[in-house]
């Protein structure tokens with residue numbers, strides 16, 4: 001739920017509520033707010049995938065779960081938790097899913113709606129420590145050179161970022 005004060009500044013007041021609970025709360029606050037405005041906005045969660053680069057190659061990971069995405073290749077990562085930055089989320093997810101320490105570098109151009117309320121972004125990342133292994137939701141990981149980027153069956157959104165990944169590999 002959001003609030004705007006009489007100077008036009010907007011603030012998030014509460015989050016993580018269902019829509020009806022949020023609307024109820026906004027109506028209550030609105031009823032007793034003098035010059036303040038209260039309203040509800042849908043929260044968008046970010047899912048971040050990491051284009052992990054090493055020696056001119058990028059890591060692709062094959063999903064084993066859930067069924068809708070199983071068998072397809074992606075950039076490993078996951079959803080940012082409330083209060084977590086996208087960089088922190090990526091570094092945590094890469095540690096959990098691959099057992100490595102990595103650093104988020106910069107967001108590659110583009111963002112995609114996976115489903116309503118869930119937005120995908122892809123970040124370049126560098127490996128600091130460890131050898132990536134498929135520990136959780138993947139069945140296989142593979143390092144791909146620039147000529148191999150099209151050799152696996154990517155999830156649809158990920159395919160769109162491949163030109164930027166190719167550029168990233170050329171730069172390294």
Ligand SMILES: Nc1nc2c([nH]c(=O)n2[C@H]2C[C@H](O)[C@@H](COP(=O)(O)OP(=O)(O)OP(=O)(O)O)O2)c(=O)[nH]1
Pocket residue numbers: 047048049050069074075076077078079080114120155156157158
């Ligand atoms: N991690 C990741 N997810 C992607 C990519 N491309 C893409 O369409 N997706 C989709 C697949 C899933 O529907 C969704 C991300 O969910 P996820 O299962 O990775 O998130 P998570 O690890 O936080 O999982 P959970 O806690 O919700 O179970 O985004 C990608 O490159 N990386």
